[in-house]
Amino acid sequence: MQYLLVEYPKCSTCQKAKKWLECQNVNFQSRHIVEETPTVEELENWLKKSGLEVKKFFNTSGLVYKNMNLKEKLEQMTESEKLNLLASNGMLIKRPILVGEDFVLVGFREAQWSEKIRS
Numbered sequence: 042m043q044y045l046l047v048e049y050p051k052c053s054t055c056q057k058a059k060k061w062l063e064c065q066n067v068n069f070q071s072r073h074i075v076e077e078t079p080t081v082e083e084l085e086n087w088l089k090k091s092g093l094e095v096k097k098f099f100n101t102s103g104l105v106y107k108n109m110n111l112k113e114k115l116e117q118m119t120e121s122e123k124l125n126l127l128a129s130n131g132m133l134i135k136r137p138i139l140v141g142e143d144f145v146l147v148g149f150r151e152a153q154w155s156e157k158i159r160s
């Protein structure tokens with residue numbers, strides 16, 4: 042099984058996740074979240090596989106999120122509008138994202154990643 046790691050290389054959490062995957066000898070392909078921003082279709086698929094609400098895919102600590110004042114705006118938006126917004130700028134998306142055959146993990150939590158990869 043090859044996993045997809047969607048990351049921003051300068052992000053320290055992404056670097057930690059990538060190093061962890063390498064140390065676990067996990068077969069994965071890396072994808073730059075800004076150079077290859079996920080499409081709306083990919084985000085819809087990942088949303089279903091993750092079991093999360095769409096707001097969990099937003100990088101709420103990022104400058105783009107804060108500069109756009111999205112905390113208030115998101116409450117008024119439909120899910121479709123939120124997905125289109127995420128697909129418009131990779132810096133809005135929380136990272137790293139690990140995509141497996143039947144799951145998607147958003148953010149790096151070692152115990153959660155370990156559990157999913159081992160199963």
